Amino acid sequence: MENRFTRSSEPKRFLRIRDVSESIGFSRGHIYELMKKGQFPKPVKVGHASLWPSSEIDEWSARQVAQRDSAAA
Numbered sequence: 001m002e003n004r005f006t007r008s009s010e011p012k013r014f015l016r017i018r019d020v021s022e023s024i025g026f027s028r029g030h031i032y033e034l035m036k037k038g039q040f041p042k043p044v045k046v047g048h049a050s051l052w053p054s055s056e057i058d059e060w061s062a063r064q065v066a067q068r069d070s071a072a073a
Contacts, residue, residue: 014044014051023057 021028034040041060043050 012054014046015054015057017043017050017052020052020057024061 015023017028017031020031024031026034031040035042041052041056043052045051
């Protein structure tokens with residue numbers, strides 16, 4: 001399966017699940033469901049920690065807005 005989450009920019013920082021959840025307003029469970037469906041970036045494992053590059057979360061958010069705007073046009 002092709003990865004739809006590009007790495008066009010280097011991450012500014014890594015986010016833990018609580019930061020991702022707070023940033024996008026979704027519960028942890030919903031984020032994991034979206035990942036399971038291939039609709040949300042998967043984390044990078046560093047030791048026992050699951051971390052998301054902030055750039056990937058920013059890109060995902062921007063894509064959601066672009067999809068909304070293109071559907072409205």
